[in-house]
Amino acid sequence: MxxxxxxxxxxxxxxxxxxxxxxxxxxxxxxxxxxxxxxxxxxxxxxxxxxxxxxxxxxxxxxxxxxxxxxxxxxxxxxxxxxxxxxxxxxxxxxxxxxxxxxxxxxxxxxxxxxxxxxxxxxxxxTRYQPARKQLQDLIAGGAIGEVCGVKGELSYPLMDKERIVRPELAGGALLDVGIYPLTFASMVLGNDIVKTSSSTMLMETGVDMTDSITLWYRGGAVAQILTSAAFQGENTGLVYGTKGFLRIDNINNPNVIEVWNGRHSEHPARIVDVEPKLTGxxxxxxxxxxxxxxxxxxxxEMPHSEILTMMRQMDALRAQWGVRYPFE
Ligand SMILES: NC(=O)c1ccc[n+]([C@@H]2O[C@H](COP(=O)([O-])OP(=O)(O)OC[C@H]3O[C@@H](n4cnc5c(N)ncnc54)[C@H](OP(=O)(O)O)[C@@H]3O)[C@@H](O)[C@H]2O)c1
CATH class of the missing domain: 3.40.50.720 (NAD(P)-binding Rossmann-like Domain)
Known part of the structure; x- marks a missing residue:
């Protein structure tokens, strides 16, 4: 046992x-x-x-x-x-x-x-360990949406009543708590060869980030657009854009279905892929x-040490852009 x-x-x-x-x-x-x-x-x-x-x-x-x-x-x-x-x-x-x-x-x-x-x-x-990751990668590798060109990821919850989210000494803020999921989504789809990052944030009164808007540009031209907030309830979907269509993942931090959309004027997804049944995920x-x-x-x-470091460095760099430092740093 x-x-x-x-x-x-x-x-x-x-x-x-x-x-x-x-x-x-x-x-x-x-x-x-x-x-x-x-x-x-x-x-x-x-x-x-x-x-x-x-x-x-x-x-x-x-x-x-x-x-x-x-x-x-x-x-x-x-x-x-x-x-x-x-x-x-x-x-x-x-x-x-x-x-x-x-x-x-x-x-x-x-x-x-x-x-x-x-x-x-x-x-x-x-999300790194869940089977949905492989299902998504298999769809992409199988050419379901053509060549992948970009990702849009959003994750937001109203969390402003939580001490650990608002207090700088608890390393609060949206980025480390919720923003990490769309960043992870982008990393799982597009990798980590990021050549340019532009981002901005709205800070809480306590000085940590509340709502973050992040654009990542990858070598080869792909783009990831990320919105994350601790202030409001988001739709929490992930999108992967390709030359022949797009994938819609609901939801980005615990996928249940992956929709395959083809064509500009489709009213319905071409295919709906159910994620393997979970206990809790x-x-x-x-x-x-x-x-x-x-x-x-x-x-x-599923989450090697090198990847852990890459994600932490990415979040450090974003906080540096915003001037968000925790008191113990
Ligand atoms: N994977 C997910 O889906 C998911 C979802 C939610 C949260 N999380 C993560 O889980 C962690 C905890 O989040 P949570 O929502 O469970 O937080 P929480 O309800 O506030 O619980 C955190 C616990 O940490 C302990 N603790 C130790 N030192 C503390 C301090 N100085 N101030 C406050 N608490 C302290 C407390 O346990 P004792 O009083 O028993 O010692 C407290 O109950 C975070 O890293 C968060 O990002 C992950």
């Missing part, structure tokens, strides 16, 4: 706990073994509600438990690097929520440590980590 410990008992931790329950029920040979919170009572409540065997009132206790095969880190972006280091130094494999760290410097540090310790370190950016990153640990791999091929 592959035993998972959750570090930080917040919102996404509950979703992961539900995922692990469904996986165990399906017979995936994984379980929610332990949960850690900074507060013992919160950990016990979470464990009781979500079915964890062990409840720890400190992150250190979870990290030092040798029964844990993988720690899933579900804390604010500002604390990812510190919590990754805690777990790696205690000998634990780690799957850390996105954004991987607050900046590329932190990412470089923890990735080097994982290598030194010979432990798995992976980023929980679920988070099971794929867990299975990838299980496979990596079982085979002694130190990274997941």
């Amino acid at each position: 592959f035993r998972i410990g959750i570090l930080g008992a917040g919102a996404i931790a509950r979703t992961m706990a539900n995922t692990l329950r469904l996986m165990a029920y399906r017979g995936d040979d994984v379980c929610l073994y332990a949960v850690a919170s900074r507060d013992q009572k919160k950990a016990e409540d979470f464990a009781r509600r979500e079915g964890a065997q062990v409840a720890y009132g400190s992150y250190e206790l979870l990290a030092s438990d040798p029964q844990v095969d993988l720690v899933y880190i579900a804390t604010p972006h500002s604390h990812h690097a510190e919590h990754i280091e805690l777990c790696l130094n205690a000998g634990r494999n780690v799957l850390c929520e996105k954004a991987f760290t607050a900046n590329a410097r932190q990412a470089e540090r923890v990735l080097a440590l994982a290598k030194e310790k010979k432990l798995l370190l992976a980023e929980a950016i679920w 988070y099971e794929y990153e867990v299975l990838a980590c299980k496979k990596a640990v079982e085979t002694g791999a130190l990274e997941c091929p």
